[in-house]
Amino acid sequence: MxxxxxxxxxxxxxxxxxxxxxxxxxxxxxKHPLSDMTEEEVIEALRKTREEIWDKKLVTHS
Structure with a gap:
């Protein structure tokens, strides 16, 4: 039961x-946001994103 x-x-x-x-x-x-980019553009976008995340992380831990 x-x-x-x-x-x-x-x-x-x-x-x-x-x-x-x-x-x-x-x-x-x-559609994936990186799908229309060249390899160089993808790398640049990822680096920019990584830098933004790193900056935010530094601000919150300072």
Missing amino acids: KTKETIMAKTITKKAKEHLTKLRKLISKR
């Missing part, structure tokens, strides 16, 4: 899986 909690847990799990499936579909439709 299934308890009320077991039934609720299965329902929540099923809904979570459905939401994940929807998210995966939405994400797969989006």
Whole structure:
């Protein structure tokens, strides 16, 4: 015999899986922001992002 909690847990799990499936579909439709860049542009963008993150990290730890 299934308890009320077991039934609720299965329902929540099923809904979570459905939401994940929807998210995966939405994400797969989006184009990656680096896809139209040359190798040099990608490297420059990554360096810029790394520098911004590093600067923020330094500010929070100073």
